Each structure stands twice: as structure tokens, then as C-alpha cells.
Amino acid sequence: xARRRSPARLVIALSVAAALAIFLxxxxxxxxxxxxxxxxVAGHDGRVSVAGKVxxxxxxxxxSPDGLRFTIRDVEGSATLPVVxxxxxxxxxxxxxxxxxxxxxxxxxxxxxxxxxxxxxxYTNKPA
Amino acid sequence: xxxxxxxxLVVAFGLVLYAALAGGYAAYRGRRRLLxxxxxxxxxxxxxxxxxALxxxxALARHDFTFSYVASHTSHELPxxxxxxxxxxxxxxxxxxxxxxxxxxxxxxxxxxxxxIRTVLPWTVPILGAIASFFALLLVFVASPFATxxxxxDGAGMNPSLQNPYMLAHPPLLYLGYVxxxxxxxxxxxxxxxxxxxxxxxxxxxxxxxxxxxxxxxxILLGAKWAYEEVGWGxxxxxxPVENAALxxxxxxxxxxxxxxxxxxxxxxxxxxxxxxxxxxxxxxxGTFLTRSGVINSIHSFTQSSIGAWFLGFIAVVAGASTALxxxxxxxxxxxxxxESLISREAAFLYNNLFLVAFALTVLWGVIYPLVSEAVxxxxxxxxxxxxxxxxxxxxxxxxxxxxxxxLIAWRRASLRALGRSLLWPxxxxxxxxxxxxxxxxxxxxxxxxxxxxxxxxxxxIVLEFVxxxxxxxxxxxxxxFASFTSxxxxxxxxxxxYVVHAAIVLLLVGxxxxxxxxxxxxxxxxxGQSLQVGDYTLTYLGSQQERAANSQELRAxxxxxxxxxxxxxxxxxxxxxFAEQQTSNEVAIRSDWLRAEDLFVIADQxxxxxxxxxxxxxxxxxxxxWLAGLLFVAGSLITLWPDAREQRRLARRFAxxxxxxxx
Numbered sequence: 001x002a003r004r005r006s007p008a009r010l011v012i013a014l015s016v017a018a019a020l021a022i023f024l025x026x027x028x029x030x031x032x033x034x035x036x037x038x039x040x041v042a043g044h045d046g047r048v049s050v051a052g053k054v055x056x057x058x059x060x061x062x063x064s065p066d067g068l069r070f071t072i073r074d075v076e077g078s079a080t081l082p083v084v085x086x087x088x089x090x091x092x093x094x095x096x097x098x099x100x101x102x103x104x105x106x107x108x109x110x111x112x113x114x115x116x117x118x119x120x121x122x123y124t125n126k127p128a
Numbered sequence: 129x130x131x132x133x134x135x136x137l138v139v140a141f142g143l144v145l146y147a148a149l150a151g152g153y154a155a156y157r158g159r160r161r162l163l164x165x166x167x168x169x170x171x172x173x174x175x176x177x178x179x180x181a182l183x184x185x186x187a188l189a190r191h192d193f194t195f196s197y198v199a200s201h202t203s204h205e206l207p208x209x210x211x212x213x214x215x216x217x218x219x220x221x222x223x224x225x226x227x228x229x230x231x232x233x234x235x236x237x238x239x240x241x242x243x244x245i246r247t248v249l250p251w252t253v254p255i256l257g258a259i260a261s262f263f264a265l266l267l268v269f270v271a272s273p274f275a276t277x278x279x280x281x282d283g284a285g286m287n288p289s290l291q292n293p294y295m296l297a298h299p300p301l302l303y304l305g306y307v308x309x310x311x312x313x314x315x316x317x318x319x320x321x322x323x324x325x326x327x328x329x330x331x332x333x334x335x336x337x338x339x340x341x342x343x344x345x346x347x348i349l350l351g352a353k354w355a356y357e358e359v360g361w362g363x364x365x366x367x368x369p370v371e372n373a374a375l376x377x378x379x380x381x382x383x384x385x386x387x388x389x390x391x392x393x394x395x396x397x398x399x400x401x402x403x404x405x406x407x408x409x410x411x412x413x414x415g416t417f418l419t420r421s422g423v424i425n426s427i428h429s430f431t432q433s434s435i436g437a438w439f440l441g442f443i444a445v446v447a448g449a450s451t452a453l454x455x456x457x458x459x460x461x462x463x464x465x466x467x468e469s470l471i472s473r474e475a476a477f478l479y480n481n482l483f484l485v486a487f488a489l490t491v492l493w494g495v496i497y498p499l500v501s502e503a504v505x506x507x508x509x510x511x512x513x514x515x516x517x518x519x520x521x522x523x524x525x526x527x528x529x530x531x532x533x534x535x536l537i538a539w540r541r542a543s544l545r546a547l548g549r550s551l552l553w554p555x556x557x558x559x560x561x562x563x564x565x566x567x568x569x570x571x572x573x574x575x576x577x578x579x580x581x582x583x584x585x586x587x588x589x590i591v592l593e594f595v596x597x598x599x600x601x602x603x604x605x606x607x608x609x610f611a612s613f614t615s616x617x618x619x620x621x622x623x624x625x626x627y628v629v630h631a632a633i634v635l636l637l638v639g640x641x642x643x644x645x646x647x648x649x650x651x652x653x654x655x656x657g658q659s660l661q662v663g664d665y666t667l668t669y670l671g672s673q674q675e676r677a678a679n680s681q682e683l684r685a686x687x688x689x690x691x692x693x694x695x696x697x698x699x700x701x702x703x704x705x706x707f708a709e710q711q712t713s714n715e716v717a718i719r720s721d722w723l724r725a726e727d728l729f730v731i732a733d734q735x736x737x738x739x740x741x742x743x744x745x746x747x748x749x750x751x752x753x754x755w756l757a758g759l760l761f762v763a764g765s766l767i768t769l770w771p772d773a774r775e776q777r778r779l780a781r782r783f784a785x786x787x788x789x790x791x792x
Contacts, residue, residue, distance in 0.1 A: 013482075020486060032509040035498060040507075049510060063653065063734040063742035088361065088733050088744065091289055091713045 033102060038072055039079030041105055049102040050081060050110060054095050062089045062115075072099065085112045092117035130195060133183035133274040136176050137224075141264035143173035144231070147257030155250035155322065163246065166253050167238055173260065174231035181228050184221065184273055188212055193279035197221060203285035203708040205679040210291055216299040217290055219435065220273035225300065226416065227263040229307040233336070234260065237311045241332045245318075249329060252318030259310055262442050270434055285708035288680070294354035301347035302374060306412040308340020309381060313409035313450075316402055320453050325398060325460040330388055331779050335769055337388075341381045342765040348374050349758035360716035362729050362746040364643065364754060367516040369495050373415035376488050376495075380408040383484035390477050393539070398461040399454065400481070406450035411488070413443050418495070469541040476534040480527060487523040491516065517644075521575050525582055528637060531630050532586035535593060535623075553592055558585035576645030583634045583641075590627045590634075597624075619774070621767050628764030635757035642725075642750025651744040653736070663747035665728055666690045670698065672735060680704040682715070685732040685741045689719060701732040701743070720752060727751050 035049045052072030062068035067086040073079065075098060083101055093099060093115065103112035151166030153159070184197070188211050193199040201214040201221075215221045234256040238245055245252050267273070289295075312333040319329040351371065352364045365371060384404040387397050417439035454461070467474055493500075494511045502508035536550045562581035570577050594613070597620075601612040617624040650662040654669040661667075670686040684702035688695070699717035706713065719728040727748040734742040 016482075032497065032501075032511040032515065035508045035510050061734055061736065064736075088731070091359075091711065092287075094711070 035100070037074045037077070037079070038081035039074050039077055041081055041110065044105065047102065047104050049100055049114075050083075051075070051098065051100040052081065054093070054097050054099055055080065057095060058093075062086055072101070081110050082108070083110045083112055085115050087113055087115060090115060090117045129183055129187060129192070130274040130276050133180045133187075134268075134272060136180035136183065137264065137267050137272070137274070140173045140176035140180065140227070140231070141261065141268050143169045143176060144257045144260035144264050147173065148254045148261050149257075151250075151254030151257050155254055158250075160246060163250050163253060166257065167242070167245070170231065170238060170253060170257060170260075171235045173264075174228075174235045177224070177228045177231050177264075180274075181215075181224055184224065185212060185215060188214055191283070193283055194276050195273075196275040196277045197273045199277065199280055199283045201283070201286060203283040203679075205708055206283075206286055206291075207678075209296060210286055213296045214286055216303070217286060218273075220267070220271045220275075222299070222303070222416075223263055223267050223271055223435075224273050225303050226307055227260060227267060229303055230256075230260050230263065230310060233304075233308060233311060234314070237315075237333070237336055241315075244328060244332055248324050249315060249318040249322050251321035252314050255314045255317050255321070256310070259314070259446075262438075266435055266438060270438060282708065285679075285706070288704065288706045288709055288711055288713040289358055291713075292354055292358045294350050294357070298347055298350040298354060301343050301350065305340050305342075305344025305347055305374075306377065306416060308336060308343060309377060309409050309412045311336040311340070312384075312405050316405045317450060317453060320402065320457045320460075323457070323460065325457065327392055327395070330392055330401075334388075337381065337385060338765060338769055341378065341385060342762060342769075344374060344378045344381065346758060346762055348378060349755070349761075353755060353758075356751070357716070357718065358713075360714045360731055362647075362649065362731070362744070362748065364751065365640075367494070367513050370419050372491050372495050372516075373418040376491050377408050377411035377415055379484050379488035379491070380404055380411055383481045383488075384408055386477050386484075387481045390474050394474060395465050396463045396467065396474060397478070398463055399458065402450075402454050402461065404481075404485070406447070406454070407485075410443055410447050410450075411492075413439065413446065417443065471537070471542045471544060471547065473534065473537050473539040473542075476530055476537050480530045480534065483523045483527045483530070487519065487527075490519040490523070521579075524637075525575075525578060528579070528582045528586055528634070531633065532582070532589040535627065535630075536589060551589075554585045554588035557588035558582065570646070573641075573645030576641045579637055579641040579645075583637050586630065586634050590631050593627060594624070617767065621770055621772055622775075625764050625767030625769075628767060629761055630764075632757045632760035632764055635753045635760060639750045639753035639757060642753070643748045646749050648747045649744070650746075651733075651742070653740055653742045655738075655740040660743055660745060662728075662745040664691050665696075665745070665747065667699075667730065667743065667745055669741060669743070672702070672739070672741065673700075677704070679708060680706045680713075683735060684715075685735070685743070687717070687730060687743070689728065699728070699730055701730040703732070703735075722752065725750050725752055 033047055033049045034044065035051060036044065038050055038052045041048065041050055050072065053075050054070055055073045056071050058068055058070035060066050060069045062085055067084040068089065069082070069084055071080050071082050073081075085101060085103075097117055100116045101110065101112035102114035102116075103110060105111075147166045147169040150162055150169070154162035154166055184195075186192075187195045187198050188202060189208070191198065191202065191204055191211070197218060197220055198214075201218050202211045206214075216225050238253060238256065241249075312329075315329040315333045319325060348371070351374070355366070355371075356364045384401060387404060388401050390397050391401050417436065467478070469475065494515055498508040498510050532554055533547075533551065536554075537547055558581045561584035562577065565571075565577055565580055570580065594616075597616045598609065598613045601616045602609060648663045650660055652658075652660045654660060654667075656669055656671055659666050659668045666689070668688040668690075670688055672683065672685050675682045675684075682702065682704050684700040686698050686700055688698050690696055696719070699719055701717035702715055704713045704715055705711075714731065717728075717730040717732075719730075720726075721728070727746075729746040729748055731744040732741055733744050736742070
């Protein structure tokens with residue numbers, strides 16, 4: 001008798017799992033921010049995140065109305081993107097580092113309000 | 129010296145490979161003496177890896193920059209403690225630590241269960257050997273910590289963010305946790321391969337699993353404490369892939385620790401447990417892979433790390449082999465008993481498992497989603513904190529509720545009426561606490577209010593269990609109340625230690641809800657003499673100062689703190705500029721108030737040329753409970769781990785009986 005009951009439970013469990021899976025896929029597709037390379041940003045109007053390498057000397061200050069200005073380049077490539085950032089600057093930010101910025105493109109300049117550098121445990125500091 | 133280290137690693141590689149191959153042959157053909165030889169090779173490999181580790185430690189201590197590893201991770205100015213800790217700050221050293229811990233605890237677990245392994249679980253030895261072979265292979269051929277170079281005048285130094293005491297302890301504890309999960313995996317798969325699906329491997333590995341799980345959990349909290357103080361954005365957990373990497377195996381191991389009790393007591397859920405133990409191990413490998421390969425943070429440069437592809441291949445092999453083995457032994461794993469009722473202790477464990485695993489899979493989905501979406505749609509999409517927060521609440525709240533109900537519900541079949549009676553007091557307490565909190569204005573965060581109501585429900589249930597047990601013992605005439613209490617806990621360590629761990633999780637929840645749902649943040653540009661109001665606190669900028677420390681220049685903003693007219697002294701927040709590393713590090717000011725159970729958290733974000741400073745200040749309520757929860761968690765685990773002679777005798781008796789039954 002106990003044997004006859006268990007398939008029903010299996011079905012219930014499987015359907016719950018399936019419902020959850022569909023739900024997960026749905027929410028993950030609807031939410032989330034596209035992560036792009038600098039070369040892919042053109043044409044995206046909405047909020048995106050862009051990962052690239054900082055090139056050239058950053059100028060300005062992040063906690064001022066004009067913001068911190070710098071340029072990022074495809075990690076493996078040559079396309080560049082000018083960025084204006086306002087907010088806290090992470091410790092590891094500097095020229096040559098891989099960063100990810102979040103914001104949107106306005107008149108050819110990427111206006112960012114979030115700046116993340118890669119996890120410090122992966123860095124090997126090169127002697128200057 | 130580098131030659132000695134390399135040689136020791138080559139020898140270790142040979143030994144673990146021998147343990148895997150000879151051990152496998154011995155287990156297959158039932159050759160006990162050959163198996164002993166393979167076991168000895170495993171022991172010897174530990175000595176050899178230890179020698180390699182000592183060579184690297186000595187090189188670090190002597191600042192021997194002919195070692196590329198030493199030169200790229202330390203400098204002359206770096207204090208000795210951090211210099212030695214550089215052992216695990218890079219990829220090669222971390223792998224060496226993995227192998228050292230693996231051969232060490234692998235040998236210890238095998239030595240302590242030698243008779244069991246010789247007679248019942250011979251496959252455990254070759255499985256441990258095979259896993260160790262993978263790491264030894266990487267260390268010998270792909271990522272050697274003993275690569276040499278012409279010594280530079282000074283090394284590159286350690287990343288300033290890592291120069292923090294919590295970062296000294298976090299990685300080795302994390303590795304102890306990750307690697308420790310190898311033991312239950314090797315024993316479980318050893319039992320399956322050997323065709324012994326009884327519960328002896330569970331008994332043999334219970335403490336190893338618990339200890340690894342404790343290390344992993346504690347290491348996650350240490351990492352959170354480090355992030356809170358050193359990364360300094362004001363929070364403690366950010367759902368970063370690297371953090372999630374440790375959380376996933378911990379969640380699955382938590383599920384396993386619960387469901388394995390059902391197997392131990394009722395012989396149920398055997399397939400499920402085998403799947404969980406394999407899943408936890410795969411996730412711990414995946415965690416190492418995530419933190420070490422850089423695949424997620426920089427998804428477009430897959431070739432960046434030399435070991436990424438190796439790890440993926442190994443995870444695939446482990447997952448494939450475990451699945452095949454479980455399927456092959458499926459007939460053996462059929463349970464003799466079945467779930468009798470959906471309202472029972474067994475069922476509560478099952479629900480707990482479903483939620484924990486669902487949560488772990490949700491996190492996994494979020495972590496790999498950028499890769500999946502890039503493969504499917506051509507654009508990598510990352511999911512942020514809202515996704516994780518939503519599912520954390522959706523799966524976390526039922527889990528908390530189950531934590532209160534589970535211990536009060538009867539095994540096999542419980543009546544709703546009896547369950548209602550035993551839940552009366554905890555539920556009543558929760559309702560009262562909920563109403564009081566609502567009147568106190570906690571309704572500003574509905575999820576927080578529900579969380580606190582559930583938390584008080586669980587705490588009341590736990591306290592009730594302790595009170596009932598102590599009263600029962602006291603009624604038996606066990607002396608004073610205190611003696612009754614200690615003998616209650618002493619005689620049922622697993623049960624009451626488990627309750628202490630549950631209480632720790634509730635504390636963690638209370639702290640997390642406090643900082644997440646009821647915190648305050650303010651920011652402003654302050655000229656000298658100007659003030660900023662945050663919560664009940666007033667911060668007044670007094671001026672800046674500079675000091676030269678051993679390896680850095682320290683710039684600080686002095687801020688006077690007052691609350692309701694009371695002067696509370698000054699805090700210093702600012703930045704350090706490190707010379708050798710040419711890098712700045714934010715040094716936040718944290719003023720903990722234990723009586724009000726809140727932190728004032730001050731970040732001096734930017735020093736302007738005109739003398740003003742940009743300040744961001746937060747009031748983090750109840751965050752201290754998170755750290756307190758970590759200590760309570762370890763205390764509870766220690767209670768359950770403590771050796772118990774009575775329990776050993778009971779188990780020995782049980783297997784003697786089962787053996788007799790099987791022979792009859």
C-alpha cells in the first residue's frame with residue numbers, strides 16, 4: 001500500500017520542481033542587467049553594465065558634480081568607451097585594472113552610478 | 129631550495145597516483161596487502177606535500193625573491209604575519225594548501241577508520257588518491273609554486289585590502305571546509321563502489337562532515353566581517369559570485385546534515401543523500417574554481433587563468449562518475465522503509481531539504497546566468513541583489529519556520545492536534561512579539577516584520593525544549609537545576625548542540641534583517657565645522673590629519689560624534705596610501721554600541737583640495753548579532769562534535785545486531 005502512494009508524491013514533487021524552474025527562468029529573463037563589452041554598448045538605451053580595462057589617466061573627482069572621467073577599453077580588443085562616474089571609488093580602481101560599470105549611455109558618454117573592480121585575491125601587483 | 133620543493137611535489141604526485149591506481153586494483157580484486165600499501169602511499173604523500181609547503185614557507189620567511197611566487201606576493205616592508213599568510217594569497221599557494229589539507233585529513237580519516245576501510249570500504253582509498261592526483265598534477269605541471277626567476281630588488285607586496293587579520297584566517301578555514309567535504313564524498317562513493325550501502329560510512333564520517341561544515345560556515349562569516357570592515361561599503365554580504373561560491377556548498381551540506389539523520393534513524397533517503405554528498409563536493413570544487421579562475425567577473429577572458437579549463441574538466445568527471453555510480457547502485461539503495469505521513473519529523477526534514485537545495489540551485493543559477501544567457505541569447509545578463517534577496521526571503525522564511533516546527537513534531541506520524549498543542553506557546557509568543565513590533569513601528573519593512581515574528585517563534589520553541597528537558601531531568605531527581613541542565617545537554621549532545629546552532633541561525637537572521645531592513649544612510653560634502661545628521665547621531669567635521677606608518681601614508685578625517693546632545697568622542701575615517709603596492713585603501717570608522725546593538729559606520733569617501741571632505745555615514749542596527757551568531761554557531765557545533773562514549777557503544781551494538789541479522 002505504501003508503494004502505491006509514493007508515485008503520486010513523486011509527481012507532486014516533480015511538478016513543484018518544474019513550476020519553480022519555470023518561475024526561475026522567467027524572473028531571471030525579466031530581471032537582470034545585460035553585461036556588455038565597450039564595443040557592444042552602442043544601440044543599447046536602457047541600463048546596462050559594461051566590463052572593460054581602464055586606459056589613460058582618470059580625471060576629475062567622483063564626489064563632485066562633474067564626476068570622475070575615465071575611458072575603458074575591451075579587455076581583448078581596441079574599442080573604447082568614455083565614462084563619467086559619480087559615487088564611491090573602490091580601492092582597487094586605477095589605470096590598467098579591469099572594472100565593471102553600471103549605468104546608461106547618454107550622448108556618447110556612459111553615465112555610471114556603480115563601479116566595481118575585480119576581487120582583490122586575484123591580483124598580483126606588478127612592481128612599478 | 130626550489131628544486132627540493134618541486135621534487136617533493138613530484139614525489140607526492142607519484143604517491144597519490146599509486147594510491148589511486150594500486151588502491152583501485154586492490155579494491156577491485158580484493159587484495160588486502162596491496163590496499164595497505166596504497167594506504168601507506170597516501171600517508172607518505174602527506175609528508176611529502178608537507179615538505180613542499182615548508183619549503184615555500186621558508187622562502188616566504190626569508191624573502192627569497194628568486195621564487196616568482198614570493199616576489200609577486202610579498203615585499204620587504206610586509207609584516208611577518210602577512211608574509212607567511214601570502215602562502216594562500218595566490219593561485220599556486222592556494223592549490224598547495226588544498227593538497228596539503230586533502231592529504232592530511234584524508235590520511236587521518238583513513239587511519240582512524242582503518243579496519244572499516246580494509247573490510248568494508250576499500251574503494252575509499254583510491255577515490256581519495258584520485259582526487260589528490262588531480263591537485264598534484266596541477267601543481268607539478270600547470271601551476272607550480274616553485275617557479276624561479278632572477279630576484280628583483282623588492283617584491284610586489286600584498287594587496288592592501290588583504291592586509292587584515294580576518295583575511296589571515298578566512299582562506300585556510302574556507303579551504304578546511306571545502307576540502308573537508310571530500311571525506312564524506314570519498315566514503316560515500318567508496319561505500320557505493322564497494323557495494324556496501326549500509327549506514328556505516330555515515331557514522332564514520334559524521335564528525336568530519338560536521339567539522340567541515342562548521343569551518344565553511346565560520347569562514348563565510350569571517351569573510352563577511354572582513355568585507356564589512358575592509359571593503360567598507362557599509363554592508364556585510366553582497367551576493368558577489370565569490371561569496372556565493374562558498375554559500376552554495378554550505379547550503380547543500382546543511383541539507384545533507386539534516387537528511388542524513390533520517391537515513392541514520394530510518395534507513396530512508398539513501399539515494400537523495402548520495403546525491404547531496406556528491407553535490408556538496410562538486411560545489412566545493414566549483415567554489416574553488418570560481419574564486420581562482422576569474423571566469424565570472426570577467427566572463428569574456430576565459431583563458432586568463434591557467435587552471436580554469438582543468439577545473440571544469442575535473443568537475444565534469446567527478447559529477448559524471450558520481451552520477452554513474454549512483455545509478456549503477458540504485459537497486460542497492462532502495463529504502464526498506466517509506467515515508468508514512470506528510471506530517472512527521474521525516475517529512476519536516478524532507479521539506480527543509482527541498483528548500484535548502486532549491487535555494488542553493490537558485491544561487492547557482494544566478495551565478496552561472498551570465499554564461500547561460502550569453503550562450504543562449506548572445507548577451508551576458510547578470511542578475512543582481514534583488515534576485516538573490518527575493519529568493520533568500522522566499523526560501524529562507526519557510527526554512528526558519530521549519531526550524532521551529534521540526535524539533536517539536538513526532539517521528540513517523542504526528543497528529544495535527546498534538547502538533548498544535550506543542551506549538552501553542554511558541555506561536556503565542558511569536559504573535560505577541562509581532563504585535564509589539566508592529567506597534568513599535570517595525571512595519572516599515574514587511575519582510576523584516578515577518579522575519580522577526582518567525583525568529584521569535586523559533587527562539588521560543590528552542591527555549592521551550594530546553595525548559596521541558598531540564599524539568600524532566602529535574603523531576604528524575606538529578607540534583608540542582610543547573611546539574612539537570614548540564615546533564616540534559618551532556619547526554620543529548622547532538623540534539624541540544626543542534627538547537628544551539630539553530631539559535632545562532634536565528635541570531636544571524638535578526639542581525640541580517642536589522643541591517644537590511646531598518647538601516648539609515650546619509651551622505652554629504654562637509655567643510656570644516658559642518659555637520660551631518662544620520663539616525664540619532666550628529667557628525668561634525670573637525671579637520672584632517674596625516675601620519676606616516678611603516679608601509680603606508682595614513683590620511684584621516686576627524687569627526688566629532690554626538691547623540692541627543694551627548695558628546696560621544698571622535699572617530700577617524702580616511703584612506704591609507706601604500707608605497708610598495710602603489711595603492712589606496714579605504715579605512716572606515718566603525719563605532720559599535722553594544723547596548724543599543726548598533727554600529728555607526730563612517731566612510732570618508734573623498735578629500736577635496738579645498739579642505740572639505742565627502743562623508744558617507746550609516747547606522748547599522750543589530751549588525752553585531754551577525755558576528756555573535758558566528759561564535760554561537762561554533763559553540764553549538766562543538767557541543768554536537770564532542771566525543772560521546774555512550775553513543776559509540778550504542779552504534780557498535782546496532783551494527784553488531786544488523787550484521788547478525790544480515791548473516792541469519
